Amino acid sequence: MSVNKEIKRVTTHILQEMKQRGEKIAMLTAYDYSMATILDDAGLDVLLVGDSASNVMAGHETTLPITLDQMIYHAQSVVRGASRSFVVVDLPFGSYQGNSKEALNSAIRIMKESGAHGVKLEGGAEIAESVQRIITAGIPVMGHLGLTPQSIYKFGTYTVRAKDEAEADKLKTDILALQDAGCFAVVLEKIPAKLAKEVTESLQIPTIGIGAGPHCDGQVLVINDMIGLTKGFKPRFLRQYMNLYEGVKDAAQAYIKDVKAVDFPNEKEQY
Ligand SMILES: Nc1nc(=O)c2c([nH]1)NC[C@@H]1CN(c3ccc(C(=O)N[C@@H](CCC(=O)O)C(=O)O)cc3)CN21
Numbered sequence: 710m711s712v713n714k715e716i717k718r719v720t721t722h723i724l725q726e727m728k729q730r731g732e733k734i735a736m737l738t739a740y741d742y743s744m745a746t747i748l749d750d751a752g753l754d755v756l757l758v759g760d761s762a763s764n765v766m767a768g769h770e771t772t773l774p775i776t777l778d779q780m781i782y783h784a785q786s787v788v789r790g791a792s793r794s795f796v797v798v799d800l801p802f803g804s805y806q807g808n809s810k811e812a813l814n815s816a817i818r819i820m821k822e823s824g825a826h827g828v829k830l831e832g833g834a835e836i837a838e839s840v841q842r843i844i845t846a847g848i849p850v851m852g853h854l855g856l857t858p859q860s861i862y863k864f865g866t867y868t869v870r871a872k873d874e875a876e877a878d879k880l881k882t883d884i885l886a887l888q889d890a891g892c893f894a895v896v897l898e899k900i901p902a903k904l905a906k907e908v909t910e911s912l913q914i915p916t917i918g919i920g921a922g923p924h925c926d927g928q929v930l931v932i933n934d935m936i937g938l939t940k941g942f943k944p945r946f947l948r949q950y951m952n953l954y955e956g957v958k959d960a961a962q963a964y965i966k967d968v969k970a971v972d973f974p975n976e977k978e979q980y
């Protein structure tokens with residue numbers, strides 16, 4: 710028995726228990742080591758290495774261009790910073806839609822090369838076979854329904870999903886398919902709060918909402934959005950906890966001023 714202080718890692722089992730006792734699951738995205746250390750220390754239950762890295766890290770307009778190799782690089786950095794949080798990694802567009810073997814290979818690469826604890830895939834019944842195959846290999850899978858940004862060109866907009874009955878019925882079928890395939894949780898993005906409540910109550914596994922109301926078992930936001938780094942991005946579902954854009958800009962301008970004025974470095978800041 711090791712005498713080292715044990716760090717109790719959040720597991721999928723703990724997340725199920727949280728749903729059962731009504732404790733909400735707090736999840737945020739993370740893409741790099743420094744932010745992961747802060748968020749892990751703050752007590753986040755789950756860190757998501759989101760393919761939103763394509764937008765907020767790389768500056769792409771959509772999540773489509775980011776590659777599996779790039780996701781693994783972000784995941785490795787986050788895993789090094791997370792001692793307690795459960796780390797989930799998005800399988801990027803093009804790394805799992807082909808067939809279930811491709812999906813399994815991509816999931817295995819993420820687990821083997823990054824040390825993350827689970828993967829997330831967008832889609833419903835059409836990916837259930839892939840989900841099942843990944844879970845059979847021992848890899849925890851999180852689902853993602855509602856607004857699925859990897860299929861943005863099928864819809865053309867980022868508007869709220871499953872507002873009409875047909876789409877809501879499809880989501881209900883899809884989420885059951887994901888639960889039956891063995892997903893440990895499902896992200897619900899931009900769907901009516903009433904629908905999210907209904908499916909959350911009907912499921913055994915936790916739902917994690919983003920723009921899906923207060924009745925989900927947990928919430929997720931993109932870290933850059935909630936600390937106010939993504940200037941001009943203020944959808945209704947977003948709560949901004951700081952304005953880091955202005956904070957960093959002010960700091961940078963103070964630095965410029967000090968450098969130009971030969972105020973920095975001073976006597977104490979040199980050798
Ligand atoms: N920075 C960032 N935050 C995110 O939440 C995020 C990403 N990037 N990239 C990947 C996806 C895309 N997501 C999005 C993108 C747009 C809206 C959105 O609601 N946009 C506008 C317009 C919606 C409309 O056309 O009605 C809004 O103001 O609501 C929501 C989620 C969520 N993900």
Ligand SMILES: CC(C)C(=O)C(=O)O
Binds near residue numbers: 762898929931
């Ligand atoms: C918005 C969350 C759920 C996500 O998938 C991402 O950040 O990529």
Ligand SMILES: [Mg+2]
Binds near residue numbers: 759760761772799
């Ligand atoms: Mg994503």
